[in-house]
Amino acid sequence: MDKIKRQLTSSSKATRQDRIGKLVAFLCTFLIGLLVVSIFYMVASRGLATFFKDHVSLWDFLSHQNWNPSQVGKDGTPEVGALPMIVGSFSVTVLSAILATPFAVSMALFMTEIAPKRGQKVLQPVIELLVGIPSVVYGFVGLTIVVPVVRALGGGTGFGILSGTLVLFVMVLPTITSMYVDSLRSVPGFYREAALALGATRWQSIYKVILRASVPGLLTAIIFGMARAFGEALAVQMVIGNASLLPHDLISPASTLTSVLTTGIGNTVMGTLPNNALWSLALILLLMSLAFNLLVRVIGSKGRLTK
């Protein structure tokens, strides 16, 4: 009697396995969540110290043009104007995305609509290879080829936003292309069939139906590309010239948030203002990538509604 009772009330093997599985999954998720939260905490606590501990005003930080954190300016506040870097980062990001998008759209259309077989065989591996090349290689190629060409054509030193844009263009092109290819592939084939049956030419069915149906996917791809461009440090640092000046044209040395961070972080002492100011730049970077992510989600959910 007791034995039967025990058998009936104790949990089965399957239930125990189920519990263990749940526990492991929960722990892993919790760990990752904790990691994200602690990164945010770390960056925010240091980055905000510039404003709370060192009493730099947020507005000055965002709008002043002089970046020289170890010096005190004429008005008695430290020179931590991040505007040149913010402008630099946004310029290279937006310009490279604008430059890359038409190429990415044509390549993706070629791979999915015009020559699916050849596209699959030739372009797919090329794009995957481009994604896998380390950024220092891109930077090196930029330094030895792009910078001299820009110097020869545009004058100046060759370092600057234009060189940064050109290098980033090659780096974000495969990102945008491969994501847009996925989104074009997910456009149902019967849209094409329906368009053709209504008397559309092949080109009309591509640009009036398939392109239009895949606009949310294209926007998502572009934003992912921009997120990559915005966060890219090494390659950009090698070709942009690293001068913390507000850029007045595309061919004079400039800097981005990431390039200032990589050059500066090793030369400052933890807990001092110059170090904290760099953390503030990192905070801006982090918030921007968060913004990019949110944007992707908003577009994604809108895209689902229209599907």
Place this chain on the structure above:
Amino acid sequence: MANIITTRNVRLYYGDHEALHGIDLDFPKNQITALIGPSGSGKSTFLRCLNRMNDLVSGVTITGSLKLDGKDIYSPQTDVVALRKKVGMVFQQPNPFPFSVFDNVAFGLRLAGIKDHKLIQERVETSLKQAAVWEEVKDNLTDNALSFSGGQQQRICIARVLAVQPEIILMDEPTSALDPVSAGKIEELLLDIQDKFTVAIVTHNMQQASRISDRTAFFLDGKLVETGSTKQLFMAPKQEATSDYLNGKFG
């Protein structure tokens, strides 16, 4: 009675495999012709020959004569785009574009280069009325067509075809993905528009064929077994295979 489409000895090959074995079938103007037969009997394949949708499938060759208004559909001089404007098609799965209802129905008109917004508006309204879906969508013309029910979507697709004012409409099992009420609405609208359009409809539903069609063609294994007026074919089939199929002995 004039035949709008005449076909003689149509054979279709997938590579070396012959899928249609010499079909002779005519479609009289302003009548509904039903194509019935078990799955894989070639009725959909035959239907898709009529607007050259089989061109999209690689490895397909078609021989024989297919004529629309006396002109060869497969002649090298045929403008496929113009042909498909004359021969509209409604598919098995409702397939509206992910645009607004208005843009869906106006799609073919805009393709045809019609810029006059008023004319487009009129045509969209007439087509939606003909497709018996106007009352349900008239207040939501800017809503995404995919936000409507399956039956409504299919009628929007029919309106999209009607707007181009084709001469003949091919329907490939247009109601098989729909519930009986929605299917009934589509049958009614077919009866309403048949004085203006010629319809060729593939259906698995023999009651549907007997309710709406004027003529019926029975396909089996890539052959046209029997064709005749719907009444004659259902009441007094000449071939044993037809009678067996109608009585549910196979298929």
